Amino acid sequence: MTDSTAARFDKASPEIKAHLRKRKRSQFMLKTLGIGAISIAFAMLFLLVGSLISTGYQAFTQTHLVVEARIDPALVDPDNPSDGNFRQLALDIVSNRVIGGADTDNTDRLTDILSNRAQFTLRDIVVANPDLVGETVELKLPVADKYDQLHKGMLDRDTPEENRRLSDREIEIFDQLVEGGYVAKPLNWALLTNADSRFPEVAGLKGAIIGSAYALLVCFLLSFPVGIGAAIYLEEFAPKNRISDLIEININNLAAVPSVVFGLLGLAVFIGWFGMPRSVPFVGGMTLALMTLPTIIIATRAAIKAVPPSIREAALGVGASKQQVVFGHVLPLAMPGILTGTIIGMAQALGETAPLLLIGMNAFITSAPSTPFDSATALPTQIFIWADSPERGFVSRTSAAILVLLTFLIAMNALAIFLRNKFERKW
Amino acid sequence: MTQNATKFSARKVQVFYGDTQAIKDVDVDIEDKTVTAFIGPSGCGKSTFLRCLNRMNDTIDNCRVEGDILLDGEDIYDKRIDPVQLRAKVGMVFQKPNPFPKSIYENVAYGPKIHGMTRSKAELDEVVEKALRRAALWTEVKDRLDTPGTGLSGGQQQRLCIARAVATSPEVLLMDEPCSALDPIATAQVEELIDELRTRYSVVIVTHSMQQAARVSQNTAFFHLGELVEFGETDSIFTNPQDHRTESYITGRIG
Numbered sequence A: 001m002t003d004s005t006a007a008r009f010d011k012a013s014p015e016i017k018a019h020l021r022k023r024k025r026s027q028f029m030l031k032t033l034g035i036g037a038i039s040i041a042f043a044m045l046f047l048l049v050g051s052l053i054s055t056g057y058q059a060f061t062q063t064h065l066v067v068e069a070r071i072d073p074a075l076v077d078p079d080n081p082s083d084g085n086f087r088q089l090a091l092d093i094v095s096n097r098v099i100g101g102a103d104t105d106n107t108d109r110l111t112d113i114l115s116n117r118a119q120f121t122l123r124d125i126v127v128a129n130p131d132l133v134g135e136t137v138e139l140k141l142p143v144a145d146k147y148d149q150l151h152k153g154m155l156d157r158d159t160p161e162e163n164r165r166l167s168d169r170e171i172e173i174f175d176q177l178v179e180g181g182y183v184a185k186p187l188n189w190a191l192l193t194n195a196d197s198r199f200p201e202v203a204g205l206k207g208a209i210i211g212s213a214y215a216l217l218v219c220f221l222l223s224f225p226v227g228i229g230a231a232i233y234l235e236e237f238a239p240k241n242r243i244s245d246l247i248e249i250n251i252n253n254l255a256a257v258p259s260v261v262f263g264l265l266g267l268a269v270f271i272g273w274f275g276m277p278r279s280v281p282f283v284g285g286m287t288l289a290l291m292t293l294p295t296i297i298i299a300t301r302a303a304i305k306a307v308p309p310s311i312r313e314a315a316l317g318v319g320a321s322k323q324q325v326v327f328g329h330v331l332p333l334a335m336p337g338i339l340t341g342t343i344i345g346m347a348q349a350l351g352e353t354a355p356l357l358l359i360g361m362n363a364f365i366t367s368a369p370s371t372p373f374d375s376a377t378a379l380p381t382q383i384f385i386w387a388d389s390p391e392r393g394f395v396s397r398t399s400a401a402i403l404v405l406l407t408f409l410i411a412m413n414a415l416a417i418f419l420r421n422k423f424e425r426k427w
Numbered sequence B: 001m002t003q004n005a006t007k008f009s010a011r012k013v014q015v016f017y018g019d020t021q022a023i024k025d026v027d028v029d030i031e032d033k034t035v036t037a038f039i040g041p042s043g044c045g046k047s048t049f050l051r052c053l054n055r056m057n058d059t060i061d062n063c064r065v066e067g068d069i070l071l072d073g074e075d076i077y078d079k080r081i082d083p084v085q086l087r088a089k090v091g092m093v094f095q096k097p098n099p100f101p102k103s104i105y106e107n108v109a110y111g112p113k114i115h116g117m118t119r120s121k122a123e124l125d126e127v128v129e130k131a132l133r134r135a136a137l138w139t140e141v142k143d144r145l146d147t148p149g150t151g152l153s154g155g156q157q158q159r160l161c162i163a164r165a166v167a168t169s170p171e172v173l174l175m176d177e178p179c180s181a182l183d184p185i186a187t188a189q190v191e192e193l194i195d196e197l198r199t200r201y202s203v204v205i206v207t208h209s210m211q212q213a214a215r216v217s218q219n220t221a222f223f224h225l226g227e228l229v230e231f232g233e234t235d236s237i238f239t240n241p242q243d244h245r246t247e248s249y250i251t252g253r254i255g
């Protein structure tokens, strides 16, 4: 008996050796496949971010004309600055200060150098500080998209003139400006501080960021308490029977419903039946809440389940009521898990596009919303709009906007990871 | 039997988990200021019966208790009895030390707080100190009351759980294998403590160690397959068992 067992486990026997080799080989294969899969995933990610950065980085700067100019009191009344003729002022600044006022033939072309919205930039400066009227100040005004492209080297000078958006003469004038030191390319804060515009050189994400923030706020305020309440009820108080099983299955299914369906639901219920306005973050947030709710319920239930029974027993054992156990012990211990799930749900909601398109949050709106009830876009729908715009300047802005959105998403996920690590299980 | 007053008196107690019966026809009287040990092979229903005494079985969905259990002559399964109030009177200590992931102070203060037993912070401080002293833990932790209870050693944690149970001024302390997760030194400390607790409380302890039952208890109940086979003074159970199953168990023939 002992002899035969010893023989069977003889490490030198050929069968055992072959078996060991096979085992090592399959382990090696598994490892290689795993490393391969991760490498592919990383390569994809690298490609995505790389291409976004290579097209998007140009949008993080914006070509400006930098000139010393006098705010002419003939054009702007210091007592009523907002009604001044800033269009003429902008034109004068370019022609007088830059070209020396000589070349009147070029007046039309000169109006083109500055962005169409430069007059409003100018107006904002003067309205903010009416004392400037009559003074000579240094001004920094955005140039039009095609000159911006030219300055960033994205406009090929070698294409025949008739196929180019700028004539030879226009390029010559702009080159003179560059030589004269009148052109600068500072960081494009307007990308974050301006609202949308038809003109890419002044278009920004402020409206979209605030719209997204309002929508997420509404989404959070609705889905967080309701989701936690539902999860507590299902996990702690609901009787375990057919109906609660059915509810559980339905919630799990709800989490898998495509977001466009929730968009249609939001459109039909909130806008159709309740007659709420279209395109507003409040309705967007409610629609997103429909999607986030199942995610939060599932995360909360999992977190509640993970609280060890010994803690409940301890509390019940000293005479805590069920409600005291839930709110005093179970919820605090489950909170990191709940928050992690909620933040991940919110991050999903932030990137969600389809439902917002359906409720009209892809409208063209040139001012940031000041309440959740003003029309607005959201970050993903703004990307959608810009990607659809023909102007060249929007190509890099679309990539830049995607990078901004990704930054917010990464920040939210990092917060979730931070919370999870900070409140590591203490039992 | 000793001469103390009867605390718990159980008659014809049956416990079912769904359709399976875990306790059959148990009659037992538990005395005040006495340590009563429940012994018996694993799965015989010791914990189940113990949990009937503070209605912890109420928290298990499919558990049903029949028969009468009187505490000081009052039926604890009566509709007018609030199980939450009952558990303040009948404290419980569990197998695995289970302090709350809060400070030592908070652990002990929790019971008095939820039952509204104190009116001021000073009063609460006093209750906490008294409970920790009774659990023989005060000198070890008095300088770090605000550190987490989960940071104590296993034996200290179990004494903290005893302090937590004692803090609500219970009349009975139920202990379900309180030493099975402890090392021998911590076990000895807790056993010594149990002997001291006997001067104030009625203590019921479930144990799988017959030596422990012999060391700490005055009365012993032997359970087998859901039945109470024999109940009497510990000395006579161990030296002169009446039932052959008891004898087999204490001589090591039933595992």
Ligand SMILES: Nc1ncnc2c1ncn2[C@@H]1O[C@H](COP(=O)(O)OP(=O)(O)O)[C@@H](O)[C@H]1O
Residues within 6 Å of the ligand: B017, B022, B040, B041, B042, B043, B044, B045, B046, B047, B048, B049, B060
């Ligand atoms: N929550 C429960 N649900 C169903 N059966 C249980 C439950 N708890 C205990 N039981 C059963 O009841 C019997 C007695 O268990 P228990 O009281 O834990 O025994 P002991 O503490 O003596 O080891 C066992 O057969 C066990 O399987």
Ligand SMILES: [Mg+2]
Residues within 6 Å of the ligand: B046, B047, B048, B176
């Ligand atoms: Mg047990």
